[in-house]
Amino acid sequence: MTQERIDLSRGSNDVGTIGDRVARYVFFACASLSVITTVAIILVLIEGSMDFFSHVSLVEFLTGTNWSPRIRPRSYGVLPLIYGTLLITAGSALIALPVGTLTAIYLSEYADPQVRRTVKPVLEVLAGVPTIVYGFFALSFITPILQRIYPETGTFNAAAGAIVVGIMIIPMVSSLSEDAMSSVPDDLRQAAYGLGATRLEVSTQVVFPASISGVVAAYILAISRAIGETMAVSLAAGMLPQITTNPFEPIQTMTAYMVQIGTGDVSVGSIGYQSLFAVGLTLFIMTFSMNIFSMWVRSRYREEYQ
Amino acid sequence: MSTDTTRSKYEFDGSAIRRKRLLGKVFLGACLAATMVGIVALIALLADVAYEAWGWLTIEFLTYPPSNLIENYNPANYGGLETGPGGIYPALIGSIYLIALTAVFTLFLGVGAAIYLEEYAPDTRFTSFIEANISNLAGVPSIVYGLLGLAMFARALQMGSSLIAGALTLTLLILPIVIVSSQEALRAVPDSMRRASYGAGATKWQTIRNVVLPEAVPGIMTGIILSLSRAIGETAPILMVGAATMMFRPPYSPTGAFSAMPMQIFEWATLPEAEFQHVTAAGIVVLLTILLLMNAVAIFIRNKYDRRT
Numbered sequence: 115m116t117q118e119r120i121d122l123s124r125g126s127n128d129v130g131t132i133g134d135r136v137a138r139y140v141f142f143a144c145a146s147l148s149v150i151t152t153v154a155i156i157l158v159l160i161e162g163s164m165d166f167f168s169h170v171s172l173v174e175f176l177t178g179t180n181w182s183p184r185i186r187p188r189s190y191g192v193l194p195l196i197y198g199t200l201l202i203t204a205g206s207a208l209i210a211l212p213v214g215t216l217t218a219i220y221l222s223e224y225a226d227p228q229v230r231r232t233v234k235p236v237l238e239v240l241a242g243v244p245t246i247v248y249g250f251f252a253l254s255f256i257t258p259i260l261q262r263i264y265p266e267t268g269t270f271n272a273a274a275g276a277i278v279v280g281i282m283i284i285p286m287v288s289s290l291s292e293d294a295m296s297s298v299p300d301d302l303r304q305a306a307y308g309l310g311a312t313r314l315e316v317s318t319q320v321v322f323p324a325s326i327s328g329v330v331a332a333y334i335l336a337i338s339r340a341i342g343e344t345m346a347v348s349l350a351a352g353m354l355p356q357i358t359t360n361p362f363e364p365i366q367t368m369t370a371y372m373v374q375i376g377t378g379d380v381s382v383g384s385i386g387y388q389s390l391f392a393v394g395l396t397l398f399i400m401t402f403s404m405n406i407f408s409m410w411v412r413s414r415y416r417e418e419y420q
Numbered sequence: 421m422s423t424d425t426t427r428s429k430y431e432f433d434g435s436a437i438r439r440k441r442l443l444g445k446v447f448l449g450a451c452l453a454a455t456m457v458g459i460v461a462l463i464a465l466l467a468d469v470a471y472e473a474w475g476w477l478t479i480e481f482l483t484y485p486p487s488n489l490i491e492n493y494n495p496a497n498y499g500g501l502e503t504g505p506g507g508i509y510p511a512l513i514g515s516i517y518l519i520a521l522t523a524v525f526t527l528f529l530g531v532g533a534a535i536y537l538e539e540y541a542p543d544t545r546f547t548s549f550i551e552a553n554i555s556n557l558a559g560v561p562s563i564v565y566g567l568l569g570l571a572m573f574a575r576a577l578q579m580g581s582s583l584i585a586g587a588l589t590l591t592l593l594i595l596p597i598v599i600v601s602s603q604e605a606l607r608a609v610p611d612s613m614r615r616a617s618y619g620a621g622a623t624k625w626q627t628i629r630n631v632v633l634p635e636a637v638p639g640i641m642t643g644i645i646l647s648l649s650r651a652i653g654e655t656a657p658i659l660m661v662g663a664a665t666m667m668f669r670p671p672y673s674p675t676g677a678f679s680a681m682p683m684q685i686f687e688w689a690t691l692p693e694a695e696f697q698h699v700t701a702a703g704i705v706v707l708l709t710i711l712l713l714m715n716a717v718a719i720f721i722r723n724k725y726d727r728r729t
Contacts, residue, residue, distance in 0.1 A: 131623055131625075133623075133625050134623050134624055134625045137624075137625040137628070138536075138540055138625075140532060141532045141533070141535045141536035141539075141540055142536050142540070143532075144528070144529050144530075144531075144532030144533040144535075144536060145532070145533040145536040145537055145541070145550055146550070147529055147533065147595070148533065148550060148553050148554045148557055148595065148596065148599070149549075149550060149553055151557060151568075151592050151595070152553055152556070152557060154568060154572060155560065155564060155565075155567075155568050158567065158568050158571040158572060159564075159567065161571075162567075162571060212454070213454045213457045213458070214454075215454075216450055216451045216453075216454030216455070217451070217454045217455045217457075217458060219451055220448075220451035220452060220454065220455050221455070224448060224451060233455060233459070236458075236459060236462065237458045237459070237462075239462060240458055240461065240462050242649070242650065242711070242715070243465065243653075243708070244652075244653025244654070244655070244682060244707065244708075244711070245653075245655070245656075246653065246655045246682050246685055246686055246689070246704075247465070247469070247653070247704050247707070247708070248465075249686075249689060250469070250685070250689050250697075250700055250701065250704060251464075251465045251468060251469070253689065253697075254468060254472060254697055254701070255464060255465075255468045281457075281458070281461045284457065284458045284461075285458065288458070312440050312441075312443075312444050313444055313448075314440070314443055314444040314447045314448075317447075318447075335559065338559055339559075341561070342560075342561025342562070342563065342564070343561075344561065344562065344563045344655070344656040345655045345656060345682075345686065349686075349689055349690070369561065369563050369656070372563055372566075372567075372656075372660070373563070373656065373659060376566070376570075376659050376660045376662075377659060377665065382575060390567060390570075390660075391567065391571075394563070394564055394567045397561060397563070397564065398560065398561075398564050401559060401560065401561055401564075402556070402559075402560070404559075405555075405556050405559035405560075406556070408559075409552065409555070409556075
């Protein structure tokens with residue numbers, strides 16, 4: 115009779131029956147799938163873009179200010195799409211960052227626990243609403259209001275898109291920032307109150323700076339989400355790629371262009387099909403680097419409290 | 421004279437305190453107003469959708485195929501219609517099939533990955549690479565998953581714009597969230613239970629199967645249902661895979677064409693006639709109702725099995 119040593123530490127407890135070994139490999143395969151997905155995304159995007167860039171020079175793509183892939187003379191300058199995306203992103207950040215931060219300060223520093231327990235999930239419902247619903251909301255509610263204030267507003271306009279994306283990402287900012295602020299230890303607050311600080315001073319000069327890494331990480335994630343947002347901006351902001359400073363005119367974001375091509379019948383190998391991947395790759399690089407940046411901020415500037 | 425200067429030296433604080441109090445009140449007001457922005461926006465959104473859908477959401481809307489004619493949707497016209505009223509039925513059934521398929525894939529892959537990371541994974545760089553990779557995938561825009569689905573499932577694996585290609589795309593999309601929530605559920609199982617099982621002579625796989633998993637099931641289910649309720653509202657990925665914008669009968673096989681509620685809603689929303697706004701809103705009410713029901717089930721499971729209460 116052999117004595118089997120059972121090691122209770124993680125990683126090496128499978129005793130050696132076939133079932134144990136099979137289970138380990140099956141589960142490992144499941145976990146590896148996430149790595150495979152990442153590799154597949156990158157390969158698919160690069161492969162499709164390679165075809166595109168064999169027809170269109172990278173320089174023209176990155177510096178051209180005219181995007182007209184469907185109407186002759188064809189032109190593939192991606193800048194109007196990037197501009198549209200950044201316009202929506204900046205506008206939505208202008209709404210969501212202050213509103214979300216103040217909400218987080220209220221929930222973490224002022225509200226009593228009962229209020230926090232109700233308000234936080236209510237706000238998180240906003241994050242769970244499908245983005246197509248936000249698109250409808252922009253068309254049927256926000257644009258008419260804008261038209262009443264500023265009659266020149268078109269049916270499709272960048273402002274409505276920015277407002278609606280801003281509302282959508284408020285809960286991301288407020289929820290993650292509130293988590294960061296709540297995890298600031300009470301000792302810091304008590305010390306500040308002991309020195310005679312007011313609640314305003316404690317909130318803005320003690321708690322906010324102490325939670326800055328979490329708050330900034332939340333900002334970056336929210337902005338990254340705004341860049342990748344698709345259905346709301348396709349419906350609200352229009353399909354007209356142009357560089358304009360007037361937010362009441364229609365624009366087109368990178369994602370809205372992809373929707374436009376995706377809903378048309380696009381044949382494999384056509385330059386329209388290939389342009390999907392070039393634009394997709396640009397979008398992926400932008401959001402991916404922001405996600406990495408957010409992770410880096412969180413780990414680099416984390417304040418460790420015991 | 422000297423008492424006067426001393427008094428003013430200390431009394432000058434009075435105005436400063438008043439100013440600080442005022443500032444504090446203004447700031448609290450700003451915080452409250454900011455909190456209200458989100459709540460008011462949510463109320464406005466729900467009220468707007470409900471107002472537009474009022475009277476247009478009928479039983480016929482749920483049980484008939486869509487139509488390109490706006491007259492067919494108007495409940496006032498139903499009596500005089502030869503074609504029968506227009507509705508959302510094929511997209512509704514399509515969404516249910518889509519979510520059912522996604523649930524099956526997600527259940528195996530997500531829970532499997534979580535079990536590996538929580539129960540098996542050694543503390544190596546590769547493990548932390550997988551973990552970082554998962555949180556990165558959660559931040560990839562959903563339309564990029566759509567491109568992946570289009571190039572890999574629909575084209576390379578020749579599934580076409582089928583229900584199964586859509587379900588696989590949605591599976592990859594929600595997998596990161598499912599893995600993280602399942603990991604939390606597994607982590608919440610006390611180590612003493614694992615030790616007791618080993619002590620009774622069970623192997624690792626037996627311990628996981630008979631002790632850890634049953635204990636973690638409520639938490640895992642809650643996470644999966646919440647992720648699926650997110651998937652049911654996703655438009656961009658299935659749009660890229662090539663879901664039909666309008667289908668007149670429900671999908672009949674996993675390899676066939678399909679439509680889903682968000683696609684149908686998108687199609688209605690882009691139609692120029694103003695009356696389609698009502699149909700769009702009615703579709704949204706159906707979508708939100710299903711979403712709320714799924715959330716309610718998830719909350720019910722969590723509350724029922726939460727041991728801490």
